[in-house]
Amino acid sequence: MNSADFRKQAPNIVIWLLLLAMPFWLVGVGGYVELGTRVVVLGLAAMSLNFLLGYTGVLSFGHAAYFGLGAYGAGMIIRYVVPNTGLGILVGTLVGTLAAAIIGPLIIRLRGVYFAMVTIAFGQVFYFIAFRWNSVTGGDDGLIGWTRQPIDLGFTRIDILHNPTAFYYLVLICFALAVGIMAWLLRSPFGRTLIAIRENERRARFLGIPVDRHIWISWVISCCFVSLAGALYALLNNFVDPRALYWTQSGDFVIMAVLGGMRSFWGPLLGAAIFVILQDYLSSQTENWMSFLGLFFVLVVLFFPRGILGLMRRKAVT
Amino acid sequence: MSNERVNIAVQRRTVLKAGLAIGAMQVTSPFVVKSLADEPVKIGLDNPLTGTYAALGKNELIGCQLALDQINAKGGILGRKADLLVEDSTSGDAGTAVEKARKLIDRDKVDFLVGNINSALAAAIANVSYEKSVFHVVPGGHTDPITGANCHWNVFRVCNTTQMEANAVAGTLIKTAGKKWYYITPDYAFGHTLQAGLEKACTALGGAKVGGDLTPLGTTDFSSYLIKAQAANPDVIIFLVAGDDAVNALKQAVQFGLDKKYHLAGAQQELEVLLGLPPEARIGTWVFEWYWKQPNLPHLAEFVADIRKRSGGHVPTARTWFGYAAIWTCQLAAAQAKSLDPLKMAKAMQGFKLPPEVSLMPDGAFYRAAQNQLIPDLYVGNAQQAPKGGDREDLFNVTEIVKGQTAAGTLEDTGCKMTWPS
Numbered sequence: 166m167n168s169a170d171f172r173k174q175a176p177n178i179v180i181w182l183l184l185l186a187m188p189f190w191l192v193g194v195g196g197y198v199e200l201g202t203r204v205v206v207l208g209l210a211a212m213s214l215n216f217l218l219g220y221t222g223v224l225s226f227g228h229a230a231y232f233g234l235g236a237y238g239a240g241m242i243i244r245y246v247v248p249n250t251g252l253g254i255l256v257g258t259l260v261g262t263l264a265a266a267i268i269g270p271l272i273i274r275l276r277g278v279y280f281a282m283v284t285i286a287f288g289q290v291f292y293f294i295a296f297r298w299n300s301v302t303g304g305d306d307g308l309i310g311w312t313r314q315p316i317d318l319g320f321t322r323i324d325i326l327h328n329p330t331a332f333y334y335l336v337l338i339c340f341a342l343a344v345g346i347m348a349w350l351l352r353s354p355f356g357r358t359l360i361a362i363r364e365n366e367r368r369a370r371f372l373g374i375p376v377d378r379h380i381w382i383s384w385v386i387s388c389c390f391v392s393l394a395g396a397l398y399a400l401l402n403n404f405v406d407p408r409a410l411y412w413t414q415s416g417d418f419v420i421m422a423v424l425g426g427m428r429s430f431w432g433p434l435l436g437a438a439i440f441v442i443l444q445d446y447l448s449s450q451t452e453n454w455m456s457f458l459g460l461f462f463v464l465v466v467l468f469f470p471r472g473i474l475g476l477m478r479r480k481a482v483t
Numbered sequence: 484m485s486n487e488r489v490n491i492a493v494q495r496r497t498v499l500k501a502g503l504a505i506g507a508m509q510v511t512s513p514f515v516v517k518s519l520a521d522e523p524v525k526i527g528l529d530n531p532l533t534g535t536y537a538a539l540g541k542n543e544l545i546g547c548q549l550a551l552d553q554i555n556a557k558g559g560i561l562g563r564k565a566d567l568l569v570e571d572s573t574s575g576d577a578g579t580a581v582e583k584a585r586k587l588i589d590r591d592k593v594d595f596l597v598g599n600i601n602s603a604l605a606a607a608i609a610n611v612s613y614e615k616s617v618f619h620v621v622p623g624g625h626t627d628p629i630t631g632a633n634c635h636w637n638v639f640r641v642c643n644t645t646q647m648e649a650n651a652v653a654g655t656l657i658k659t660a661g662k663k664w665y666y667i668t669p670d671y672a673f674g675h676t677l678q679a680g681l682e683k684a685c686t687a688l689g690g691a692k693v694g695g696d697l698t699p700l701g702t703t704d705f706s707s708y709l710i711k712a713q714a715a716n717p718d719v720i721i722f723l724v725a726g727d728d729a730v731n732a733l734k735q736a737v738q739f740g741l742d743k744k745y746h747l748a749g750a751q752q753e754l755e756v757l758l759g760l761p762p763e764a765r766i767g768t769w770v771f772e773w774y775w776k777q778p779n780l781p782h783l784a785e786f787v788a789d790i791r792k793r794s795g796g797h798v799p800t801a802r803t804w805f806g807y808a809a810i811w812t813c814q815l816a817a818a819q820a821k822s823l824d825p826l827k828m829a830k831a832m833q834g835f836k837l838p839p840e841v842s843l844m845p846d847g848a849f850y851r852a853a854q855n856q857l858i859p860d861l862y863v864g865n866a867q868q869a870p871k872g873g874d875r876e877d878l879f880n881v882t883e884i885v886k887g888q889t890a891a892g893t894l895e896d897t898g899c900k901m902t903w904p905s
Contacts, residue, residue: 197590305671
């Protein structure tokens with residue numbers, strides 16, 4: 166590896182080292198392991214959203230729907246069908262992806278604010294189903310009476326329920342898989358095409374690129390990983406409630422992506438980390454924490470419209 | 484040359500900024516690392532401070548703090564100082580409430596967890612405390628399963644179950660108001676179980692349901708529900724909404740003139756809600772779970788005076804008492820078990836009767852064994868306008884004190900099958 170390559174790879178290496186060692190240094194600075202797990206899960210959701218927002222240039226305001234479907238899928242499998250964590254994650258992800266694949270063709274012709282509005286509308290449909298269907302989803306009380314199950318590897322059983330560190334690494338493995346696939350896709354001709362659509366959709370169309378189909382595929386991939394994040398989120402809380410599907414949750418993902426920088430690959434993870442830690446900290450300090458959180462976002466959007474990583478990168482370029 | 488200069492200037496500025504940032508982190512450091520020696524006993528409060536239950540949450544907090552100060556003045560918990568760590572659970576976001584419970588248990592290593600007002604959040608965080616085996620007191624979430632079908636050995640509850648409230652008020656209502664009931668119910672655990680409880684009690688006494696509506700938590704405009712209620716022509720309109728929702732619903736009912744045509748009533752009512760109402764809307768038959776005016780009750784006057792000092796002159800409400808009793812429960816459990824081991828404390832509290840200076844009720848209150856539910860007195864009566872020359876917060880006229888044991892039903896009725904860890 167020559168030095169230029171190394172320079173390019175250095176941030177990636179640092180990020181992976183930090184993530185791998187998180188349970189150790191986070192506790193050292195006074196955090197707790199579940200906080201780190203939350204950062205990784207919500208970071209995955211924000212990065213998935215950014216696959217669509219930052220690299221395809223399409224703003225979805227309804228990703229919470231697929232996040233929530235993933236969460237309910239995982240929870241209901243464990244609660245009603247088989248107490249198996251792996252199957253829960255798999256089914257949760259599949260349910261969210263399937264819903265996205267079906268809804269996709271109905272919305273991919275829309276652009277800009279119209280796309281965002283329709284994604285909200287579809288999201289709210291799922292929210293109200295979860296809210297009203299008391300007998301199955303538990304309604305507003307949420308789905309209770311289940312916990313994540315130990316993982317049986319044949320030669321050993323890993324207790325992810327009482328060992329938060331083991332669960333963190335399970336989440337990190339899922340995160341690494343998802344992020345690896347996204348990074349690989351973005352380096353492929355397909356990913357370059359998505360960026361071309363983002364930069365100039367009309368020109369891409371003239372070049373003979375099937376724009377709508379590409380946006381549909383990008384949408385499904387993005388929703389697939391956001392459902393994976395949702396399934397992990399349900400396992401983290403041992404609980405799902407309809408708020409996971411609510412449009413404000415979609416808004417949180419958009420905020421995380423914008424906060425960290427939506428033109429950069431790792432930006433949304435940084436955004437999620439700031440969002441989660443700030444919320445965790447502020448809400449213990451003052452009951453007016455929502456005002457401060459809001460003020461912070463206003464300031465970031467006003468002064469660093471490219472997000473925090475965007476700001477760093479501009480500095481590096483100049 | 485000039486280029487280099489600019490570079491140096493930028494670097495210096497960057498260094499200065501970094502220095503400032505590090506300096507600021509020292510002041511506002513999110514994670515304060517403390518030494519483990521002389522660690523106080525920690526009680527974590529995971530309760531709403533924002534949203535629709537903010538007023539109730541703050542009153543519980545005042546009660547908690549009074550209990551904490553009294554405990555520390557009397558030697559603390561097992562001779563160690565007691566500390567209260569307060570986290571805002573929000574009024575309805577279970578994800579946040581669960582995260583806060585984990586934060587209190589995992590990071591702050593609390594010995595006791597107290598919360599929550601919202602029934603759904605109480606059930607969600609009871610899941611966490613059960614998973615982590617932490618002694619947990621629910622001060623004010625009423626839904627039945629918490630000490631019923633979903634009861635846990637480590638979860639104790641101060642406030643009544645919804646079924647107890649329904650049983651306490653149903654007889655009076657059938658006698659004085661009539662048999663056709665219409666329900667306006669908040670659409671979540673608390674509302675559902677309260678309505679189911681009332682329907683059960685009402686049918687048992689020969690009454691009937693003529694209709695009902697489920698209203699989402701946080702509804703501000705009840706007009707469409709009230710119009711529907713009128714169309715059903717009931718004898719009684721039952722309002723099961725709580726908090727700010729109840730204020731809005733009752734205000735609008737009086738604006739519509741419904742109080743002239745129907746008997747307005749409900750099961751649970753709170754002083755906070757009555758205080759938020761215009762005087763003409765302070766009407767109806769209700770259950771209070773505790774009231775600050777009880778003639779000839781020892782220790783009550785001191786309690787009311789102590790709370791008035793802390794609350795800017797306001798009287799204690801049932802919520803204040805819940806908070807007070809919840810924190811005292813923690814101390815009493817530790818003292819009774821002579822240990823902070825959750826299992827020993829939970830065992831020690833089976834059938835435990837609260838001392839009169841904590842229970843502050845004519846018949847006292849005890850934790851029913853094998854259910855962990857506090858069985859107190861219930862106060863049935865009417866909302867009233869503040870009496871002339873009396874206290875402006877005397878808004879309830881107690882007509883009947885119902886003993887908890889008659890309202891609580893049998894242990895089998897509750898559906899609680901408690902399993903103990905071996």
